[in-house]
Amino acid sequence: MESPQVLVLGCFDDLPNACVYLPPRHQQANGRRGLKTDQKVLATLQIPCQVISSGLNSKRCHAQTEPKALLAELRSALQNSDCNVVKIGAMPSIASVQAISDIWRQWPRMACVLDMEPFLKTGQEIPNGVLVALIEHVLPSITILSATVGEVMALLEGASIEAGFPTGIQGIVALGKKLQSLGPRYVIVKREILTSPSRRLHSISCSAALGNPSWSDCVVRIRKASWA
Structure with a gap:
C-alpha cells in the first residue's frame, strides 16, 4: 500500500x-x-x-x-x-x-x-x-486557513480584534489581513455557501511575503459556482 x-x-x-x-x-x-x-x-x-x-x-x-x-x-x-x-x-x-x-x-x-x-x-x-x-x-x-466571512469575524471577535462586516471586496481583503495577524501564513476568505447556481462565489486569497510583515499579495477570484 x-x-x-x-x-x-x-x-x-x-x-x-x-x-x-x-x-x-x-x-x-x-x-x-x-x-x-x-x-x-x-x-x-x-x-x-x-x-x-x-x-x-x-x-x-x-x-x-x-x-x-x-x-x-x-x-x-x-x-x-x-x-x-x-x-x-x-x-x-x-x-x-x-x-x-x-x-x-x-x-x-x-x-x-x-x-x-x-x-x-x-x-x-x-x-x-x-x-x-x-x-x-x-x-x-497554520499554513492555509479557509473560512467564510462570518467565520473570520468569529475568530477575530474571539481574539478581541475589532472588525466591521465588509461591504465590498476591499473590506473582505481587510478581514483576511487581520486574520493573518493571528498566525496563518495564507488565508482564503469565501462567501457563504449559496443555493442558486446563478449566484457568484467570491474567493479572496491573502498572503504575506516571506520575511516581510506588510501585506504584499492579495488575489481576488470571482467565478460562477453551483452548490449542493
Missing part, C-alpha cells in the same frame, strides 16, 4: 447541515460529509491519505475520541508515513485542540490546512473555550 501523503483530522458527520460542495459527477445522495468528503476528494485527485477521527456528529449522538488516544494516533501516523500535509477539520474539545497543537511543536515543518466550516456550522454552538484554544494554540502553526 502506498504511504499516505496527506493526513486528515476531523469528525465523521451525518448532520443535515454538514453537506459540502462536490463536482456533480462525484455527488451522491448520502455519505459525503465530514471525513468521508475529504477521502472522496483526495481519492479523485489520486492522493494517498490517512484519516484520523476526532469524533462523530449525528442526529442520534455526539462522541469524541479521547485526547490521549488522538495524540497517540497522530504521532504514530506521522512517524510511520510520508505525510507532509495535515488537513484539520472539527475538533470537539479544548483537550483535542491542545493535542494537535502538541504535535505541531514536534513536527514544526508540517504544512497545516485548517477549514473553519466544521467548527462553526450554522445552528451549532462551538463548545466553550474551543475557539479561544484554536486561536491561541493552533492558528500560529
Whole structure:
C-alpha cells in the first residue's frame, strides 16, 4: 500500500447541515460529509491519505475520541508515513485542540490546512473555550486557513480584534489581513455557501511575503459556482 501523503483530522458527520460542495459527477445522495468528503476528494485527485477521527456528529449522538488516544494516533501516523500535509477539520474539545497543537511543536515543518466550516456550522454552538484554544494554540502553526466571512469575524471577535462586516471586496481583503495577524501564513476568505447556481462565489486569497510583515499579495477570484 502506498504511504499516505496527506493526513486528515476531523469528525465523521451525518448532520443535515454538514453537506459540502462536490463536482456533480462525484455527488451522491448520502455519505459525503465530514471525513468521508475529504477521502472522496483526495481519492479523485489520486492522493494517498490517512484519516484520523476526532469524533462523530449525528442526529442520534455526539462522541469524541479521547485526547490521549488522538495524540497517540497522530504521532504514530506521522512517524510511520510520508505525510507532509495535515488537513484539520472539527475538533470537539479544548483537550483535542491542545493535542494537535502538541504535535505541531514536534513536527514544526508540517504544512497545516485548517477549514473553519466544521467548527462553526450554522445552528451549532462551538463548545466553550474551543475557539479561544484554536486561536491561541493552533492558528500560529497554520499554513492555509479557509473560512467564510462570518467565520473570520468569529475568530477575530474571539481574539478581541475589532472588525466591521465588509461591504465590498476591499473590506473582505481587510478581514483576511487581520486574520493573518493571528498566525496563518495564507488565508482564503469565501462567501457563504449559496443555493442558486446563478449566484457568484467570491474567493479572496491573502498572503504575506516571506520575511516581510506588510501585506504584499492579495488575489481576488470571482467565478460562477453551483452548490449542493
